Amino acid sequence: MGPADTTPAPTAAQVRRTATLTVALLAGVWVIDYIDRVMMAVALPFIGEEFALSKTEQGWLITVFSLAYMLCQVPGGILADRYGARRLLLISLVLWSVFTAFTGLAWGLVSLLVVRALFGIGQGLFPGASFKALAERTTPAVRATAAGSILASNQLGAGVAPLIVAPLLLAFGWRHTFWVTAVAGVLIGVLLWKMLPRALPAHLNGTDEDPGQNPGRRPALGPVLRSASVWKFAALFCATNMLGYGMITWVPSYLMEERGISLVGVGVMSAVPSLVMCATTFAGGWLFDRWFHDRARLFVIPLLLATAVLLWLMLQAETAVGFTVYQTLALGVAGLSSMGILGMPVRALPPAVIGSGMSVVNVGGQIAGVLAPVLMGHLVDTFSYTAAFGLLIATTILGALIAFAVPQRQDQFTIAPSGGKEPA
Structure with a gap:
């Protein structure tokens, strides 16, 4: 036996401080993450004009990122579970900052596609490491709220991005704008490496196993992949995430081309819905934890149906202001449902595999990122923006239907032992 661990147990105040600092740091990185993503959507009209790209080709610039990002979800989660979160977080940040800078050096469609795919690989390593870092530094009781x-x-990030990016585009052009945000990514990566606190002891973050079930063994990836519940949530996340990707990609172009709004005006009008969704997502996490954690369908389905109605009203709006008002209401209601969709797997997955488990769920969401930009771009080229946004109404309703099949309680969402089957 080795020497006994004499490290004193953390106090309740230290546990809270560890969770708070971890959430603040990770949230800061996610903000930079989304600024880097949304920047491409805001810059699309300028890039498309410089390289004479069709709407479908512009959509592929978002889709190729999403495809690479999706394919890296599970590998990123496995790496985080195996090697720890801190190192992978830094590697991811540095990689995506480098390829953000390279975007500004592109000379045509092919080079843009290659660089954006590499950018997607860099960002694709981040979610699994992020969820792993969160699981190691929070207690199960506060994890869904965190x-x-x-x-x-x-x-x-999606809300502040247009406010930051639009003035930068006007002042420096789209190429230099990518270089500026790349520097910001490197700086926050260094900050994360220096300030991320140590993981909590296993008995506090929940990584201690139930001694009655396979003592001494850690859950493997195989049971996670065989879990029907995981894949149901992945399908739900795919259907509902079409809305976010579709809005982020095509609303700026729509407002400029169809409504004649200036770039700065587009920045403001694109920011408001995302900022409202930011507030309602946080509120939805609190509501879900407090009253609906074992009644997910009751929480999610009415919210998704209300979102679909508001999207339909958005399409009927005669003015740009009316369009933005209904878009804001739709995304605000959709934000409330977010933790009903993701809160259950966050609470129920064993912390030892939460990196890989949430990566599988996130794959579903990123399939939406692959499909929404190019499908909507094709619909704009072939029909109209109305048809493109109509697709989002259909996928939101589909999400409400899928929600009937997802587990409502933690005891219905079980990761089976290796070699076993998940309970029905």
Whole structure:
């Protein structure tokens, strides 16, 4: 036997401080993550004009990123579970910052596609490491709320991105704008490496196993991949994430081309819905934890159906302001549902495999990132923006239908032992 561990157990205040600092740091990185993503959507009209790209080709610039990002989800989760979160977080940040800078050096469609795919690989390593870092530094009782805070930061990034990117595009052009944000990514990576606190002891973060079930063994990836519940949530995340990817990619172009709004005006009008969604995502996490954690369908389905109605009203709006008002309401209601969709797997997955498990769920969401930009671009080229946004109504309703099949309680969402079958 080795020497006994004499490290004193952390106090309740230290546990809270560890969770708070971890969430703040990860949320900051997610904000930079989404600024880097949304920047391409805001810059699309300028890039498309410089290289004479069709809407379908512009959509492929978003889709190729999403495809690479999706394919790296499970490998990133496995690496985080095997080697720890801190190192992978830094590697991911540095990689995506480098390829953000390279975007500004592109000379045509092919070079843009290659660089954006490499950018997707860099960012694709981040979610699994992020969820792993969160699981290691929070207690199970607050984990869903903590995850809700991080998810809310996604929308904060999507909201502030147009406000930051639009003036930069006007002042420096699209190439230099990518270089500026690349530097910001490197700086926050260094900050994360220096300030991320140590993981909590296993008995506090929940990585201690039930001694009555396979003592001494850690859950493997195989049971996660065989879990029907994991894949149901992946399908739900795919259907509902079409809305976010579709709005981020095509609303700026729509407002400029169809409504005649200036670039700065587009920045403001694109920011408001995402900032509202940021607030409602956080509120949805709190509501879900407090009242609906064992009644996910009751929480999610009415919200998704209400979102679909608001999207239909958005398409009927006669003015750009009316369009933005209904878009804001739709995304605000959709934000409330986010933690009903992701809160259950965050709470129920064993922390030892939460990196790989949430990566599988996130693959579903990123399939939406692959499909939405290019499908909507094709619909715009072939029919109209109305047809493209109509696709989002259909996928939101599909999400409500899938929600009937997802587990509502933690005891229905079980990771079977290796070699076994998940309970029905």
